[in-house]
Amino acid sequence: MKKFLSLALIILTFALGGCGSEKKDAGNLKIVTSFYPIYLETMNVTRGVEGVEVVNMTPPQTGCLHDYQLTPEDMKTLETADIFVVNGLGMESFLDKVIESRPNLKIIDASDSPEIVPIMEDGVPNPHVWLSITYAIQQVKNISSKLCELDPAHAEAYKRHTLDYVDELTTLRDELHLSLAMLPNKDIVTFHEAFPYLAAEVGLNIVAVIEREPGTEPTPQELAETIEKINSLPVKVIFTEPQYSPKAAETIARETxxxxxxxDPIVTGEAKPENLLDYVDRMLNNVVTLAKALQ
Known part of the structure; x- marks a missing residue:
């Protein structure tokens, strides 16, 4: 009898342990972010706050979420989320599916504020607002404000961390403006529609975009038009992105x-605490690149 009782206790212990592994720890707040830029912003608001876990939903090399399809693993991640932080402006085309499956999930739209004015392209907002440092600052403030509402117990910590990170971003923005203000050339050709907000912030003029749709090769006519535009410029530079093949850009470069x-649109990276300042570091590299290319 004792033998059977011991066996029953062992089975019960494993069963309870297994059930517990499917759930987050009681009392903890689990925040899921849609992709890397939003992860960095959210982590800088929540860093070091006890009992708050931030998980990035998409894999490190996903990049922008254009036409991204939710995976079973994504849905599993969202099942235990308390809050889902998104970029908004149409970046997360799958959001309706998330709302349908998790109607009670709290969603923070980082771009939902009157201070962020979207650039419209063919009647659709361009979602790459984090590449304007001014708008990145506003996204951080938006995330912080909503987290303070949803988790008032940690509001003071969120506010303190937000002030610190906004100071970092403001210094970065000052460096951007100082480095690019006096450049003689302001005309640039970019790889896809990621940089209008950055260009607008410092007065750059995007005269051509090589791939209107990421991953879609330009047509022969589009290539010819881009080559013609570049040949009319006093300084001929093309900006590619590390997430995409430079093949089309190399073809244009040979012709012009x-x-x-x-x-770097800063859309890929490892979601880990050591990368808190990844946005700052990589945007500084962008500043150096622009200054070198356009001098």
Whole structure:
């Protein structure tokens, strides 16, 4: 009898342990972010706050969420989320599916404020607002404000961390403006529609975009038009992105003699606490690249 009782206790222990592994710890707040830029912003607001876990939903190399399809693993991650932080402006085209499956999930739209004015393209907002440092600052403030409402117990910590990170971003913005203010050339060709907000912030003029749809090769007519535009510029530079093949840009460069530089939209990276200042570091690299290319 004792033998059977011991066996029953062992089975019960494993069963309870298994059930517990499917749930987050009681009392903890689990925040899920949609992709890397939003992860960085959210982590800088919540860093070090006890009992608050931030998880990035998408894999490190996902990049922008254009046409992204939710995976079973994504849905599993969202099942135990208390809050889902998104970029908004149409970046997360799958959001309706999330709302349908998790109607009680609290969602923070980082771009939902009158201070962020979207650039419209063919009647659709361009969602890459984090590449304007001014708008990145506003996104951080928006995330912080909503977290203070949803988790008032940690509001003071969120506010304190937000002030610290906004100071970092403000210094970064000052460096951007100082480095690019006096450049003689302001005309640039970019790889896809990621940089209008950055361009608008410092007065750059995007004269051509190589791939209107990421991952879609330009047509021969589009290539010819881009080559013609570049040939009319006094300084011929093309900015590619590390997340995409530079093949089309290299073709254009051969035809025009343009130099190729790389701008980083900061959409890929490892979601880990050591990368808290990844946005600042990589945007500084962008500033250096722009200054070198356009001098």
């Amino acid at each position: 003699g343009a130099k190729i530089f790389e701008l």
